[in-house]
Amino acid sequence: MTNEVLRRPEAHEGPGGADETRAAKAAAAASARAGAVPAPAAAGAQAERVTLWRLFLVFLTLGATSFGGGVVAYLRQALVVRQRWLDDETFLSGLELSQTLPGLNATNMSIYVGERLRGVSGALVAVLGMILPGAGIVMLLGVLYASHGHLPDVSLVLGGVGAAAVGLTLATTLQIGRKQLAKPLDLSLVVLTFVVIGVFRVSLPVALLTIGPLSVWLYRPRARTTPTNDAASAGEAAR
Amino acid sequence: MTLLTVLWVFGALSVMAVGGGTAVLPEMKALTVNEYHWLNADQFGQVYSLGQLAPGPNMLMVSVIGYRVAGFPGALAAIVGFFLPAGLIMFFCGRIWDRFAESPWKVAVQRGLAPLTIGLMLAGTWVLARTVILGPMTALIAVVVTVVLLVKHVNPALLIFGGGIASWLLGR
Numbered sequence: 001m002t003n004e005v006l007r008r009p010e011a012h013e014g015p016g017g018a019d020e021t022r023a024a025k026a027a028a029a030a031s032a033r034a035g036a037v038p039a040p041a042a043a044g045a046q047a048e049r050v051t052l053w054r055l056f057l058v059f060l061t062l063g064a065t066s067f068g069g070g071v072v073a074y075l076r077q078a079l080v081v082r083q084r085w086l087d088d089e090t091f092l093s094g095l096e097l098s099q100t101l102p103g104l105n106a107t108n109m110s111i112y113v114g115e116r117l118r119g120v121s122g123a124l125v126a127v128l129g130m131i132l133p134g135a136g137i138v139m140l141l142g143v144l145y146a147s148h149g150h151l152p153d154v155s156l157v158l159g160g161v162g163a164a165a166v167g168l169t170l171a172t173t174l175q176i177g178r179k180q181l182a183k184p185l186d187l188s189l190v191v192l193t194f195v196v197i198g199v200f201r202v203s204l205p206v207a208l209l210t211i212g213p214l215s216v217w218l219y220r221p222r223a224r225t226t227p228t229n230d231a232a233s234a235g236e237a238a239r
Numbered sequence: 240m241t242l243l244t245v246l247w248v249f250g251a252l253s254v255m256a257v258g259g260g261t262a263v264l265p266e267m268k269a270l271t272v273n274e275y276h277w278l279n280a281d282q283f284g285q286v287y288s289l290g291q292l293a294p295g296p297n298m299l300m301v302s303v304i305g306y307r308v309a310g311f312p313g314a315l316a317a318i319v320g321f322f323l324p325a326g327l328i329m330f331f332c333g334r335i336w337d338r339f340a341e342s343p344w345k346v347a348v349q350r351g352l353a354p355l356t357i358g359l360m361l362a363g364t365w366v367l368a369r370t371v372i373l374g375p376m377t378a379l380i381a382v383v384v385t386v387v388l389l390v391k392h393v394n395p396a397l398l399i400f401g402g403g404i405a406s407w408l409l410g411r
Contacts (some may be wrong), residue, residue: 006307015307021360041326042321052310056266063294063295064294064295065294066294066295067294067394067395067396067399071261071295071296077373091259092327093336093337094333096349097329097332097333097336098329099258099356100257100348100349100352101257101258101325101328101329101332102253102254102255102256102257102324102325102328103253103322103325103326103328103329104259104260104296104298104325105259106295106296106328107322107326107329108325108329109297111326111329111330111333112329112333113332115330115334116333119332119373123326123330127322127326129294130295130296131294131295131299131318131322133293133294134293134295134296134297134299135293135295135299135302135318137293137294138289138290138299138300138302139288139302139303139306139311139314140305141292141293141303142286142289142300142302142303142306142307142314145285145286145303146306146307149282152406153407153411154280154285155281155285156303156406156407156410156411157403157404157406157407158284158285158288158289158403159284159285159288159371159373159377159405159410159411160376160377160380160402160403160404160406161288161399161400161402161403161406162284162285162287162288162291162292162367162370162371162377163371163372163376163377163378163380163381163384163406164291164380164381164384164398164399164400164401164402165287165288165291165297165367165371165399166364166367166368166371166372166381166384166385166402167381167382167383167384167388167398167402168291168384168388168395168398168399169261169360169364169367169378170364170368170381170385171385171387171388172261172360173261173357173360173361173364174389175388175389176357176360177354177357177360177361179353180353180354180357181357185354186353186357187354189354189355189358190354190355190357190358190361190378190383191358192358193354193355193357193358193359193361193362194243194358194361194365197265197358197362198361198362198365198366201265201269203266203269204255204263204265204266204337204344204359205251205255208255208257210357211258211355211358212351212352212355215351215352215354215355216348216351217351218340218351219346219347219350219351220308220344220347221343221344221346221347225383228264234272
């Protein structure tokens with residue numbers, strides 16, 4: 001069981017996407033519970049301090065090889081399984097934060113991990129490593145686009161890529177949001193946000209500052225009322 | 240002056256990117272296309288596609304928009320604007336995050352923002368779809384990719400490149 005959990009991300013190393021993100025998350029959660037991946041050296045002793053150069057190289061490799069929006073799966077494979085810089089619990093906690101705060105998961109995770117390992121300079125080299133390869137290639141494509149973007153062949157290829165990207169983002173959203181789309185309260189917040197932004201074209205800051213507080217308020221912590229409830233949920237947990 | 244505008248526009252998008260890049264696409268299009276006229280809707284879709292063709296975060300395509308506005312300095316301004324503010328927020332929150340591990344409000348914020356994030360991503364996908372799906376062929380590609388990814392375990396990069404090649408072969 002433990003071995004299977006550990007092997008899983010390796011088995012299909014390369015592919016990305018939401019499925020991978022979910023698989024990585026599940027694997028991380030499972031092995032955090034089982035204590036499958038031994039606690040990393042970096043967490044305990046300061047003896048095996050990661051050098052900034054090595055940190056940079058690992059993230060540079062990640063930035064150069066992760067395609068298709070599935071960076072999280074690559075991150076876990078590299079940081080938790082291969083380098084053992086983090087344990088799964090720390091990885092998951094960073095991922096939760098990355099998803100809650102503004103910014104991309106890939107860069108947010110780089111900053112979180114870099115900071116954990118080497119402070120400010122660690123965060124800086126990790127995030128630079130993550131974005132430099134892609135930035136270089138996008139820039140090259142951008143320069144080519146500026147000179148050849150008017151060609152019909154270029155429009156055709158990019159049109160197809162864009163259409164495929166719509167499919168990818170839709171599938172990703174549906175997979176990430178599986179839980180939210182199944183619960184009535186969550187689903188109504190999803191629909192409300194979609195309609196407000198996508199249909200009524202309300203500007204994003206306005207939408208964030210109204211729907212954001214509303215939905216956090218709906219999930220506000222409530223004081224546990226009766227001891228029977230407590231007993232019931234304790235029983236639930238025991239099962 | 241233009242550089243500052245680029246920096247400001249992408250900086251504002253950066254702090255609003257709850258749910259990542261897809262979530263801010265509608266606002267990004269509204270600002271860069273409708274308000275500042277840095278590019279037209281077709282070009283916006285094509286630049287987004289460029290970002291899909293490179294490794295790493297696909298929102299690095301903001302550099303191409305910056306480049307169109309003010310050359311290489313513009314590209315740099317777009318990247319700094321889009322990645323620095325959110326990066327700083329992440330950096331400082333990462334340091335204090337563990338202290339809130341037990342706070343019930345942490346759970347409330349996480350659970351409350353989750354549906355908002357999904358709604359924003361769906362709206363981003365919708366705006367993107369209206370920009371790049373211009374006929375039956377592109378619609379077909381989008382539907383095929385969605386279905387394939389939902390039912391099978393495929394490397395999305397293959398489908399992205401496949402979409403480009405299919406469109407070129409079918410459309411010539």
